[in-house]
Amino acid sequence: MWKKLAITSLLLWVISISYIGYRVMYGTAEVVDKRTQITLNGEDRELVLGEMRLLLKGLKGILGGLADNDFKKVQKSASGIGMVMAVDINPSLMSKLPMSFKTMGMGVHEAFDQLASEVYQMNEKQVLKRVDKIMSSCLACHETYKIIEEN
Numbered sequence: 703m704w705k706k707l708a709i710t711s712l713l714l715w716v717i718s719i720s721y722i723g724y725r726v727m728y729g730t731a732e733v734v735d736k737r738t739q740i741t742l743n744g745e746d747r748e749l750v751l752g753e754m755r756l757l758l759k760g761l762k763g764i765l766g767g768l769a770d771n772d773f774k775k776v777q778k779s780a781s782g783i784g785m786v787m788a789v790d791i792n793p794s795l796m797s798k799l800p801m802s803f804k805t806m807g808m809g810v811h812e813a814f815d816q817l818a819s820e821v822y823q824m825n826e827k828q829v830l831k832r833v834d835k836i837m838s839s840c841l842a843c844h845e846t847y848k849i850i851e852e853n
């Protein structure tokens with residue numbers, strides 16, 4: 703009797719740990735056509751897409767600043783889309799995002815923080831080169847994932 707109970711609880715424990723591990727690794731992701739689709743509720747989807755639009759806005763600020771030789775604006779725009787943005791992401795949303803999505807996302811925010819901290823030692827061309835490099839991650843992630851709203 704006790705042995706059976708012990709085996710059952712061990713099994714349940716293994717199943718829960720595996721499930722948690724799976725969720726940490728893959729979130730709610732599922733492969734469709736060429737991209738992997740992530741299913742989020744309306745609120746979380748809007749939060750992620752809202753951050754995307756802020757990234758685009760930040761890029762515009764960087765380019766506008768460069769065009770006007772306004773490095774203060776470049777610096778502010780880059781730091782505005784740095785790690786400060788990542789604080790909005792709640793644990794429940796984190797558990798739905800695949801690991802590589804989170805890694806790429808954090809990588810982009812860190813890269814903008816780094817650009818912000820180095821911008822005064824750089825010339826226009828170096829900033830553009832750095833932005834071009836960061837944007838490879840925007841493209842890589844867009845080619846890999848799509849987000850749909852759960853119904």
Ligand code: HEC
Nearest residue numbers: 751754755757758803806807810839840843844847848849
């Ligand atoms: C970690 C992955 C990831 C990274 C990095 C990323 N994106 Fe996205 N982005 C997405 C996904 C997923 C979508 C939704 C695409 C879909 O569902 O078809 C999206 C959508 C967008 C949208 C559309 C937003 C809307 O309202 O529909 C914009 C604009 C955007 N991204 C800009 C950017 C820019 C600019 C960068 C880089 C500075 C970037 N993204 C980096 C994953 C990423």
